Amino acid sequence: MSTTTKQNTFKTINPATGKEITSHTYMTDDQVKESIQQSHKAFLKWKMKSIEERGEIIKSIGKELQNYKKELAELMTDEMGKLLSQSEHEVDLCSSICEYSADNAPEFLKNEKRDLPSGGKGIITYSPIGIIYGIQPWNYPSYQVLRYTIVNLMAGNSILLKHASNVTGTAKLLKTIFDTAGLPAGLFNVMVIEHEQSNAIIEHKLVRGVTLTGSPVAGEKIGEKAGAQLKKTVLELGSNDAYLVLEDADIDLAVEKSVMGRIYNNGETCIAAKRFIATEKVYDEFKEKFVKAMDALKVGDPKKEETELGPMAREDLREKIHDQVQESVDKGAEILCGGKIPNGEGYFYPATVLGNVSPGQPAYDDELFGPVASLIKAKDDEDAMRIANDSRFGLGGGIFSKNIEKATELAEKHFDTGMVFINSFGLAEPSMPFGGVKDSGYGREHGGFGMKEFVNVKSIMIMD
Structure with missing residues (x-):
């Protein structure tokens, strides 16, 4: 030295x-x-x-x-x-x-x-x-x-x-x-x-x-x-953690937890919910309610009690996530809400939902470290699990289902991640191990x- x-x-x-x-x-x-x-x-x-x-x-x-x-x-x-x-x-x-x-x-x-x-x-x-x-x-x-x-x-x-x-x-x-x-x-x-x-x-x-x-x-x-x-x-x-909305999910609960899982800590969390995979049977209902809830979030001063989403931590991070959104759109994704850098001071970025997300887009392949959600339709529960594991990452993930026994079996035997959250979203618990597999x-x-x-x-x- x-x-x-x-x-x-x-x-x-x-x-x-x-x-x-x-x-x-x-x-x-x-x-x-x-x-x-x-x-x-x-x-x-x-x-x-x-x-x-x-x-x-x-x-x-x-x-x-x-x-x-x-x-x-x-x-x-x-x-x-x-x-x-x-x-x-x-x-x-x-x-x-x-x-x-x-x-x-x-x-x-x-x-x-x-x-x-x-x-x-x-x-x-x-x-x-x-x-x-x-x-x-x-x-x-x-x-x-x-x-x-x-x-x-x-x-x-x-x-x-x-x-x-x-x-x-x-x-x-x-x-x-x-x-x-x-x-x-x-x-x-x-x-x-x-x-x-x-x-x-x-x-x-x-x-x-x-x-x-x-x-x-x-x-x-x-x-x-x-x-x-x-x-x-x-x-x-x-990671780009996947949250599965299965055919028997409580959709209102899934929407509530998915919104919080995506925008907690302004969406800047390694274990945040990032890809939302809903089965064909419930996709339309989840999409409508999820987009409406994300679009209604109050963005502003993080010290004000009514604020639900604060700024990105740095200007370069806001530029990066916006570039990822734009590239995803250029490759076929659709902006369902948000997606525009607002005027004014600070490094704010709106809660954003992307639809038509598919492999080859940053919204599918990469980590979006900010309040941007990727919405993906699956044929059925099995297909949803396949899409979830179609990732180089493996930190966390979630499952929304009323059948706890089935969801637990999916988590134990099929979800290729270090952590799985059932009917909730990822927050740390000192008593439970924290970490991932693959590129996580x-x-x-x-x-x-x-x-x-x-x-x-x-x-x-x-x-x-």
Whole structure:
């Protein structure tokens, strides 16, 4: 890592107004090196703490998040444009992750004893390995951080965070919250850095694991760089999740949940409902009600209580999704509502529904990271399942059906995704594993699984 003498700065922008919030300064290479050393020294002490001792501090973080709830929620909304009510819910989710992890870590990480076939005894331990480097996106500025940080702290590791630059303020505020809660210095360091510096962190011998939430393209690059260093990775990548409206679905429920599943977090969610596949029998009714509901959504200031859809997080993201809409239309799709960039300040984009969606269009093949829904007609339930799996992605998906037994069987045996939601839409649950397959990545977070992703599963064999 070369020494950087010049410190570059960058600005954060409020997407609802297009105006500057503040500016931040990138770290020097020497500061990065110092942070890594500090993180390793903190780890050497932290790993010797009992799980119960770690849990007390983790619970304190959960409580401190509530003390900072108003400030943190407003900052997240200012930096990335999500509805203020959803920012508040995000803080609550972060606190619940702290509580769940602290309560359940003693069971998840306890030693296992086994009798050896050759005689003697075996002990399996889950030992911390060191510094875990997380590269996180902007769409859930607090939750994405807490999701990997808390379980790894509980496991005894230390954390480096490279957050998306447009939510740098949130990253720094989280550091303040962790410090205020009593987390020992060095265990959670925010790295305000550029790409070359990030690559050097991945290569550093003291960094033992890398986790990324981002696009498949980013996943390929980070996976390759970490793999070249023989370092474990967890990659939570994008998706174009399909939601099936089967022949026996409650259409009004399907419409209600589908709208929320598409526009929650302004539609900027990896596990958002994106492709809506309705069977021929119910297609027309679902289409009419779904388009009407999407078209009626109130777009505006994310801090106003009546607003249902806020702005896109950045101007370039709005341009990208509009280009995807236009390309889909050029290749045969039909705009059923929305699809036009509005005049005025901020990076707003209307709730949009595309019909006549077919393979070869971005609306069918790719991830639409914003409030744009793809509507697809299937012949029957079997055809709907086929279309759902006709994707290079496999993060989540949904099924609307009154026959829970049938829907559950489809989810278990046929849906090629990491998560399936029946008569609902995708939101994280700390007690359930989170992650995908295919181009949506690998590894799991939540549900105890994330706590064991970056540990040394150690075998100790004792012969009597």
